Amino acid sequence: MKAADNGMSTSTAATATGAGVMVGGAMMTPDKDIVDNAAGSADHTTLVAAVKAAGLVETLKSAGPFTVFAPSNAAFDKLPAGTVNSLVTPEMKPTLTKILTYHVVPGSLTAANLTDGQVLTTVQGEKLTVMKSATGVMIKDAKGGMATVTTADVISKNGVTHVIDTVLMPAQ
Template sequence: MTLLRKTALALMMSGLVATPALAGHHEGKDKAVGTIVDVAAGNADFETLVAAVKAAGLVETLSGEGPFTVFAPTDEAFATLPAGTLESLLKPENKDQLVSILTYHVVSGKVKAADVVKMDSATTVNGQSADITVMGDTVRIDGATVTATDIYASNGVIHVIDTVIIPD
C-alpha cells in the first residue's frame, strides 16, 4: 500500500464523521440494525433514495441476503439533478433506466471503507465499472464524494455520497 493510500485511509477513518442523522447507525462496529432498505428508510436523508428504490422494484432485492455495498446519494444529491430528471425517472415507463442508475450505486459484497481506499474501481451490480479515486482525505466514486462510511446493515454496508452517479 502506498504512503498516499495509507494516509488517505487514516484520514478517512478518522476524518469522516457521519451526519447526526446517521450517527445512530454508526455505533458499534459491524452492528446490524436491519437491512439496507430498513437503514435507509429509517433515515430522513434518504427519503428520495427509498422512493426511487420502491419505484424501481428493488426493495426485495436490497432487503435480501446480500451482502451488498451501497453508495447512497442523499436527498440533497438527488436535488442537484437537472430539473425534471427525478420526476421522469420515477415514471413507470422509465423503470429500466431507474434500475440501471440505482444498481450502478450497488456493489456485490460487503466493501468497507478500509477496502474502498485500496480500489481503483468497482464493478457495480448493473455490470459497469465505477472509478474510485483517493486524493488526500477525499474519496470519490465516479466524481461523487464519499461523505460518511461504514453504516452497517444486516445484509451489507452503506457509504453516503453527495452526488447521484450515472452509468454510461
C-alpha cells in the same frame, strides 16, 4: 464521529459497540437491513422512493452482502429539474433501475477495504473508480462525474452503505 485520517464520518467505534451511526436524524444499526436503515433517514427519502419505484426493495433486503453508494436527497436535487419525477414514472422504470443498480456493488466493502484507483464492477455491470486520499474517498462514474463519500461505513446486516453527495451515472 470524524476519522482523523480521512475527514469522513465513520462508524468504526460505533459498530464495535453495536450502537450504529446517525444518518439523516436516525440511528442506522447493524441489526437492520440496508433498506430499513435507509428508510429511517430523513436525508434519503428520494432514494427510498426511487428504490420502491424500481422494484428493488426485496433485492436490497435480501442476504447480500451489498455495498451501496447512497445518494442523499441533496444529491438528487443536483439533477436537472424534473429528472427525479420523470425517473419514478412506470415507463422510466428500466432507466431508473439501471441508475440505481449502478450504485450497488456485490460484497461488503468498508472504507478501509477501498483503495485509490480500485475499479469496482456494479450490479448494473458497469465500472466505478475509487479515488482515495488523505482527505477522503470519492467515486468516479462512467461519465467522469465524481461523488464524495460524506458518511462512510454505515453497517447493516446485509452489507455496508456509504452516503454520497452526487448521483452516479452509468455510461448508457
